[in-house]
Amino acid sequence: MDEARFLALALKNPINVAIIDELHRLALPDAWLVSGCLVQTVWNVLTGRAIDHGIADYDVFYFDPNTSWEAEDSVIRKVQARLGHLGVKIETRNQARVHLWYPAKHALPYPPLTRATDGIDRFLTQNTQIGVMRADDGHEVYAPHGFNDVAGLIVRPNPALNFSAANYAAKAARWKALWPEITVIAAE
Numbered sequence: 001m002d003e004a005r006f007l008a009l010a011l012k013n014p015i016n017v018a019i020i021d022e023l024h025r026l027a028l029p030d031a032w033l034v035s036g037c038l039v040q041t042v043w044n045v046l047t048g049r050a051i052d053h054g055i056a057d058y059d060v061f062y063f064d065p066n067t068s069w070e071a072e073d074s075v076i077r078k079v080q081a082r083l084g085h086l087g088v089k090i091e092t093r094n095q096a097r098v099h100l101w102y103p104a105k106h107a108l109p110y111p112p113l114t115r116a117t118d119g120i121d122r123f124l125t126q127n128t129q130i131g132v133m134r135a136d137d138g139h140e141v142y143a144p145h146g147f148n149d150v151a152g153l154i155v156r157p158n159p160a161l162n163f164s165a166a167n168y169a170a171k172a173a174r175w176k177a178l179w180p181e182i183t184v185i186a187a188e
Contacts, residue, residue, distance in 0.1 A: 001151035003141050006042060010132065011139075013041040013051045015086055019058055022082050024134035028075060030063035030095075030116040032131035032142065039128050039150050043179050046153065054178035057089040061131065063116040067097045095119040108164065117142050124168050126156045153179065157187040 011017050016037060023031040037058040044053045060079060064071060072094040079092045095116045102110035113119055116131070120142060123129050127149035131142040149156055155172050165187045172184040 001147040003143065003147065006130075006143070006147045006150060007132065007139055007141055009042040009045045010038045012045055013037070013055075015052065015055075015058060015088055016041060016132070018086055019060065019083060019090065020132055020134050020139070022079075023060065023062075026078065026082065028062040028064070028079075030061075032061045032116050032120070032133045033058065034061050034120055034131040035059045035123060035128045038130050038132060040179075042150050043153060043182070046151070047179060047181055049179075052088075054175070055088075057091050060090060060092040061095050061116040061119050062092070063095045063113070065096055067094070067100060069097075072097055093119075106164065106167075120144075121160070122158070124158055124171060126158050127154060129158065153182045154185065155182055156185040 011020075016033060020033050023033065037055050040053075040055050041051060043049075044051050062075065064075070072092075075094065076092045079090060083090055095113045095118065098119060099110045099112045102108070110122075113122075120129050120131050121144060126145045129143065129145055130147075130150070133140050148154075155175060157168050168187045176182055176184055
């Protein structure tokens with residue numbers, strides 16, 4: 001699967017399109033729709049399921065050097081106000097702030113990031129290391145590992161990450177229950 005095919009399938013979900021377009025209108029710095037909502041939409045198309053089957057939430061990453069909770073909360077509220085009518089859970093996170101709360105929440109270190117795509121690079125699974133944003137001439141896609149695992153319905157751990165094997169196993173089990181066709185590569 002190439003980028004154009006991935007994008008065409010991911011954009012079959014009108015929620016993905018609405019969020020990406022609204023992020024562009026809001027002009028949030030370095031703002032991307034990321035992860036499962038994109039990949040799972042593609043899985044749903046490939047397996048003939050409803051377009052939104054199994055999608056728990058829609059993750060938005062942006063990068064603003066203002067790391068105050070108040071600034072992030074303001075963005076979260078603005079995104080919710082603009083997109084609440086969609087009736088889905090949208091998780092909006094400033095990637096410049098993640099290192100401030102992640103170690104306490106997950107008992108794992110988390111380095112300060114320099115851009116939103118650094119957060120994408122830290123996902124548990126390689127197949128979800130994907131982000132899409134609107135560009136003036138269409139869309140920009142960030143996918144450091146390409147789209148072969150997405151097309152092949154493969155869940156693979158991110159080997160570049162010191163992560164929780166238990167979290168990976170739980171995520172993979174949830175996905176396997178929803179998409180029995182996927183192949184889960186065990187974490188080593």
